[in-house]
Amino acid sequence: MNLYGAAKVGGDILAYCGKCKRDLAHVIIAMMGTKPARVICKTCQSPHNYRLGESGSSSRRTSSLAPKAPRATKTFVKNSEYWEQKMATKKQLPMKPYKTQELFQLGDVISHTKFGLGIVEEVKDNGKIVVLFRDEERTLIHGMGASVR
Numbered sequence: 001m002n003l004y005g006a007a008k009v010g011g012d013i014l015a016y017c018g019k020c021k022r023d024l025a026h027v028i029i030a031m032m033g034t035k036p037a038r039v040i041c042k043t044c045q046s047p048h049n050y051r052l053g054e055s056g057s058s059s060r061r062t063s064s065l066a067p068k069a070p071r072a073t074k075t076f077v078k079n080s081e082y083w084e085q086k087m088a089t090k091k092q093l094p095m096k097p098y099k100t101q102e103l104f105q106l107g108d109v110i111s112h113t114k115f116g117l118g119i120v121e122e123v124k125d126n127g128k129i130v131v132l133f134r135d136e137e138r139t140l141i142h143g144m145g146a147s148v149r
């Protein structure tokens with residue numbers, strides 16, 4: 001049963017919209033033989049290639065909500081190699097000695113008395129920074145004792 005009648009340019013058709021992530025009414029803007037080739041989503045107005053609806057052949061539906069394996073994957077890349085690559089791009093930068101009172105920024109190169117050189121990979125808003133050292137990533141505190149306004 002086809003609620004929308006024979007497919008033709010300018011006609012309506014039910015298609016899967018990748019943007020809205022559901023089957024929605026679309027307007028056909030191009031045909032390939034007797035089949036719609038391109039359609040415009042009536043809901044989000046975005047044009048895309050025609051795809052069959054949920055009941056169609058689009059079986060390879062991957063869930064983007066699947067949780068990423070936490071950190072485990074990272075060990076595939078040797079931390080030291082990653083660190084060396086990163087450091088190579090930071091040669092020009094002055095390194096800052098690590099102090100808990102110092103406030104660091106993303107991309108800063110810091111020298112830690114114990115862990116050596118590291119690169120600030122992430123600045124968290126709770127006074128912590130994630131620093132990539134040669135052996136591993138560490139979370140350090142920073143901006144300690146900075147006056148709170």
Ligand SMILES: [Zn+2]
Nearest residue numbers: 017020041044
């Ligand atoms: Zn849409």
